[in-house]
Amino acid sequence: MFMPHEFDQEFLLDSQALLHAVSLMGKVSEGANTASIGDVLPETGMGSVETLNQLAPLVLGHAARLGAPTAFAHKDPPTPWITWATTLWNASLNQNLLHPATAPVARQLEEKVIAWLCPYFGMTGGHMTPGSSAANLTALWAARECAGITEVVASDSAHLSIKKAANILGLRFTMVPTDAQGVLCTEALPRDMSRAALVLTSGTTSVGALDPLELIGRAAWTHVDAAWGGPLRLTCFADRLAGIEHADSVAVSSHKWLFQPKESALVLFRDSVKATEAISFGGAYLTEPNVGLLGSHGATAIPLLAMLMSWGREGVAQRIERCMALADELADFIRRDTRLVLFAEPMTGIVAWRAIEPKVTERLTQQLPAGMISTVAIGQHQWLRNTAANPNADMALMIETIRKVLDAE
Numbered sequence: 001m002f003m004p005h006e007f008d009q010e011f012l013l014d015s016q017a018l019l020h021a022v023s024l025m026g027k028v029s030e031g032a033n034t035a036s037i038g039d040v041l042p043e044t045g046m047g048s049v050e051t052l053n054q055l056a057p058l059v060l061g062h063a064a065r066l067g068a069p070t071a072f073a074h075k076d077p078p079t080p081w082i083t084w085a086t087t088l089w090n091a092s093l094n095q096n097l098l099h100p101a102t103a104p105v106a107r108q109l110e111e112k113v114i115a116w117l118c119p120y121f122g123m124t125g126g127h128m129t130p131g132s133s134a135a136n137l138t139a140l141w142a143a144r145e146c147a148g149i150t151e152v153v154a155s156d157s158a159h160l161s162i163k164k165a166a167n168i169l170g171l172r173f174t175m176v177p178t179d180a181q182g183v184l185c186t187e188a189l190p191r192d193m194s195r196a197a198l199v200l201t202s203g204t205t206s207v208g209a210l211d212p213l214e215l216i217g218r219a220a221w222t223h224v225d226a227a228w229g230g231p232l233r234l235t236c237f238a239d240r241l242a243g244i245e246h247a248d249s250v251a252v253s254s255h256k257w258l259f260q261p262k263e264s265a266l267v268l269f270r271d272s273v274k275a276t277e278a279i280s281f282g283g284a285y286l287t288e289p290n291v292g293l294l295g296s297h298g299a300t301a302i303p304l305l306a307m308l309m310s311w312g313r314e315g316v317a318q319r320i321e322r323c324m325a326l327a328d329e330l331a332d333f334i335r336r337d338t339r340l341v342l343f344a345e346p347m348t349g350i351v352a353w354r355a356i357e358p359k360v361t362e363r364l365t366q367q368l369p370a371g372m373i374s375t376v377a378i379g380q381h382q383w384l385r386n387t388a389a390n391p392n393a394d395m396a397l398m399i400e401t402i403r404k405v406l407d408a409e
């Protein structure tokens with residue numbers, strides 16, 4: 001029983017209990033379900049170790065396994081264990097990057113990560129956000145303040161967060177059509193973009209298309225939503241995003257292709273001093289101005305920094321390039337099988353495809369293992385989609401599995 005006059009041990013390091021929590025991660029068994037957790041807040045607690053034992057079969061046992069051999073559907077990657085360790089440090093320290101006093105070193109480490117990554121995008125600075133939805137909003141907010149924009153122009157394949165940002169910021173949203181490959185149609189752009197922010201997507205949500213970065217500079221502000229494709233800049237595929245360095249701002253989700261635990265993303269600016277000032281507010285109790293959307297926020301930069309130190313640029317590149325090779329292998333198989341149609345050559349590790357017969361596409365949707373494919377409607381067709389976020393995906397097994405469903409006609 002908790003005694004107020006005694007030191008509360010719950011706030012101290014209990015290595016043994018933490019090791020127990022870690023050991024539970026290694027022997028995952030499905031058990032329990034959410035019904036086994038009561039519907040009302042318990043009056044008396046069961047204690048930490050018992051809680052872990054009860055939650056493990058539920059939280060660990062029923063989770064989607066993003067690093068499984070057939071996990072190849074979503075932009076959510078498995079995370080390397082060094083990010084688990086440093087996330088545990090983060091939780092125990094609970095630094096608040098809003099104040100230098102509550103995050104003396106964490107703020108500097110975020111600056112370091114930003115400084116490491118900026119050159120790959122030709123940007124001069126920026127900060128971390130909890131995702132690219134927030135990064136896109138932050139960038140368009142800076143665009144409104146710095147360039148006086150009244151309109152956001154993006155393709156019909158831009159992420160919904162762009163339209164959402166325009167809505168929040170009170171900006172008109174103009175949607176431009178895409179071509180057969182899912183790329184923004186240049187000729188459909190408004191003639192006058194002198195009061196507009198043009199958003200180009202590097203790796204669209206549905207098919208991974210790359211909008212032409214030659215368009216940068218046509219509008220008062222150009223933002224590149226590289227939430228998915230951005231990390232290619234660290235790889236041998238960097239040229240696919242050539243010209244990104246001319247953008248006014250860039251968004252990258254590190255919780256996608258930089259293998260970070262959620263919520264982790266970057267918003268970067270070409271003129272970071274100006275952009276940052278435009279979105280800074282200084283409350284009386286703050287020694288440093290509050291930059292961007294968030295108030296209190298944590299040290300998401302530390303797991304990213306740790307992974308970058310551990311792997312180096314090369315290690316990051318190897319894993320992304322492995323993902324790209326897996327996507328190419330899958331695309332090759334689809335191209336060769338006369339029963340299947342490939343939407344377009346995968347430019348960013350996203351493979352959209354379907355069977356010629358809609359009923360076969362339907363059967364694939366129903367029979368392929370959970371987590372192996374997702375679906376997306378484009379035009380009048382239902383397409384299947386694979387996303388190469390898992391470097392450990394077993395492509396031979398996946399192709400074999402697809403073939404079996406196709407042959408069961």
Ligand SMILES: *Cc1c(COP(=O)(O)O)cnc(C)c1O
Nearest residue numbers: 131132133159203205227228253
């Ligand atoms: C995922 C994604 C977003 C949104 O990013 P979150 O990190 O999920 O908030 C925006 N744009 C594109 C192209 C994306 O793939």
